[in-house]
Amino acid sequence: MSASADFVVAGAGHNSLITAAYLARAGYEVVVLDARPIPGGGAASEEMLEPGYLIDSCSTGHTLIQTNPLLREDELGLRERYGLAYIEPDPFAHVAFPDGRQLTMWLDLERSCEELERFSRRDADAYRRLIADYDAVKHLFGASRFTPPGFGPSLERMLAEHPDGRRWERRRMMSAWDVVRTEFESPHVQAFMLWQAFQTLVPVDATGSGPLAYSIVFGRQRRGWTLPEGGSGRLTDALVRSIVDDGGSVLCDRTVSRLLLEGGRCVGVETEDGERFRAREGVVSTIHVKHLVEMAPAEAWGEDFLYGVRTYDLGLSGFAVYLATTSPPSFRTPDGARNAVSAGLAGWPQQMLDHGRRLRDGVYDPDPAWLLVATPTLADPSRAPAGHHTVKLLSGQAWRPPAGERGWDELKLRQADRQLERVRAVAEGLEDEAIVARLVKSPEDIERSNRHMIHGTFHGGHRGPGQIGGTRPVPGWGQHRMPIEGLYQTGGTTHPGGSITGAPGRNAAIVALADRNRHLEEVIASPSPTSMRT
Ligand SMILES: Cc1cc2nc3c(=O)[nH]c(=O)nc-3n(C[C@H](O)[C@H](O)[C@H](O)COP(=O)(O)OP(=O)(O)OC[C@H]3O[C@@H](n4cnc5c(N)ncnc54)[C@H](O)[C@@H]3O)c2cc1C
Structure with a gap:
């Protein structure tokens, strides 16, 4: 079989579905292919054990995506049109320490601080201060996360212009453990703060993990471990419906095994079964970069890119x-x-x-x-x-x-x-x-x-200074455009990394649209292709 579309999207994780959904809303015909029998990658709910038990096979908490304009502004109508709804559980965490003592954290900041005071009054104050400190700069970290590298001022520049910026320049290069031991004295509170900081499996002593000691617990304190009502797969369902309503299609059991190149340009993909999908505008991939480079001849990537992929830390x-x-x-x-x-x-x-x-x-x-x-x-x-x-x-x-x-x-x-x-x-x-x-x-x-x-590994690769922003996946190739013309990369191996943030997906859409002199703001402000057709 051979088929064609404006954009062929390889992989149907939540990020590439988001890219596809924006492109479909912009009027492009998209076809999304995934190797699994169901779409969504790590955003899936499956009856894996017994009928009636809907299990999140991967992600459960969707806290990090809540500040993505996709949901915050409901840019594609996933909430309003497709009924995507979220629950903010309270308490947001409960942990047991090795000595049997335990700690419960509540959405009410003061109630959480009362719990922390059982271990140290000073640490309760430090926790209030930590939440306030991140509150003052969260918009800068958010702007950097939800903007493709190079499409806005860098985080370094934004921080340099902020009154608290100097402290954050240091914290960005510290480890989560260095942050925690500087701010907190009680081993119990330190253990809880590290438990939160490690949620994305970045080692707590890794250079550059310092902001995780702030950002993860801040999100939880504000909105809990946010759950999609009905399961993680509800996000995927809403995205697939949006794509289909805008004229696209999502096909499963299609493992992409090769990129089709013509005149040095990526013009489509081939699956393991020999099906070919040709792309008139471009190919978007969420295939892991370590696999992606195997799908085209080495000379198409160039030595620098191949070196960057070879040294890419999986996490x-x-x-x-x-x-x-x-x-x-x-x-x-x-x-x-x-x-x-x-x-x-x-x-x-x-x-x-x-x-x-x-x-x-x-x-x-x-x-x-x-x-x-x-x-x-x-x-x-x-x-x-x-x-x-x-x-x-x-x-x-x-x-x-x-x-x-x-x-x-x-x-x-x-x-x-x-x-x-x-x-x-x-x-x-x-x-x-x-x-x-x-x-x-x-x-x-x-x-x-x-x-x-x-x-x-399931957070798209280690997140350290060498693999973030313009250096993810490879220095110089952080803008979602790959060395092969016509090929875009999204998903956890691109900035700002894995987890359910939707940031790589929306950012890749911004870049693919910009290459066609289109702006995401203009796309979401105009009527959807469906409403134009009816
Ligand atoms: C057990 C577990 C628990 C987790 N819990 C959380 C959590 O609570 N909160 C959170 O934020 N994150 C959590 N995660 C991590 C989260 O699921 C991932 O970071 C996230 O799904 C990454 O999204 P993505 O869009 O980048 O890619 P993925 O979700 O990995 O999707 C990639 C898709 O591409 C497809 N694909 C790859 N190669 C090919 C190919 N050659 N051909 C066709 N298709 C291909 C795959 O089949 C897959 O569907 C968890 C992960 C696991 C495993």
Whole structure:
């Protein structure tokens, strides 16, 4: 089969769907291809365990995308036309520390500070100050995230012109651990702050992770671990409907294996089954850059680009345990049972540092110091049969099992038991009789489910000074235009990286439109192609 469209989009993760949706709204015919049987990549809800239990196979929390103008201004009508709705769970976090003490954080800042005061009055003040400090500059970080590199002033310049800019110039290059140990004295509060900072699996001692100690907890304090009502896949459903209503199509079970080049230009793609999709205007890819470079001859990319991809740091791998249960995990505290949509175990700071270092070195960690226990059904009961729950235990893990193990297949089950035991030590509700079904994904399984998540990494690659802004994925190629003319890149391997932010998707649309002398503002202000046709 051979087909054509204005834009052929390779991969249907939320980012490339966003790019496709803006391009379709601009009147271009788009066709989106994905290797998986369903669209959405890491924004999917699947009945993976038992009918009636809608499991978020990857992302659950959509906090980071809330400030994207796509949702903030509802630029494509995903909320108004397609019914996308979000829940802001309260409390926004509950963690248990290694000594059994626990901490609950609430959307009411003062209530959170009262909790922190149980550990240190000084740290409660420091927390108020940290939230206020980020509040003063959040618009600058937001502008840098939601603008393609080079299309607006750099973050450095914006900060230099801000009264607090000098402090932020330093913090941007610090590590999250350096920020946390400067601001907080109590090991419990430090452990909680590191637990928050590590949510995107960037090691807390990595240069440049400093802002994560501010930005992640700030978003949670403001709007909780924001959940799409009905599951993560609701974002995907809304995007697909928008694309289809604007004349585009989304095709699954299509693995792109080759870029079609003519006269040095990318004019389409070929799938593993030999289908060809030709692009009149351009090809947009969310294929991992490490795979992308294999899809065209080396000379088409150039040595510098290939060097940048060869040295691209994939980041840390993950490990997930999915449960369908008859009760939620309820943490035992002196004040009674507590639970939160986003809960977990937070190791001491030194354990967090050791955990990150082990994973960086590829060393298996039997007891990860960071464990997330996500129970979205606490706030959104529509995802499971009445009174039942879906629970996901998420942790970092080494890509390879340790020497002496035959592979992940057996080890992953023992590892899941071990993690479950650690949760059971502080919480009720996850006893064997409460577990209806269970599925475990090792880093290898995560990669098998989604080839974009190489080695089971799922935030698009490490986020450090060498892989951010104009240097992501490769220095000089941060503007979504790839060395092959007609080829654009989006997704987690482009600025500002992975997670559900939608930023790479919207930014790529801005660039592709600009190359056609079009502006995103003009596109969203004009009537949709559908309304023009009817
Ligand atoms: C267990 C787990 C929990 C997570 N929890 C959260 C969370 O709570 N909050 C959060 O913000 N993030 C979370 N993440 C991370 C988040 O899911 C990803 O960072 C995000 O989905 C990246 O989006 P993307 O659009 O860049 O790409 P992806 O979502 O990875 O989509 C890429 C798509 O491209 C397709 N593709 C790749 N190569 C090809 C090819 N050759 N041909 C055709 N199609 C191809 C893939 O099949 C996939 O559908 C989690 C991830 C995992 C695995």
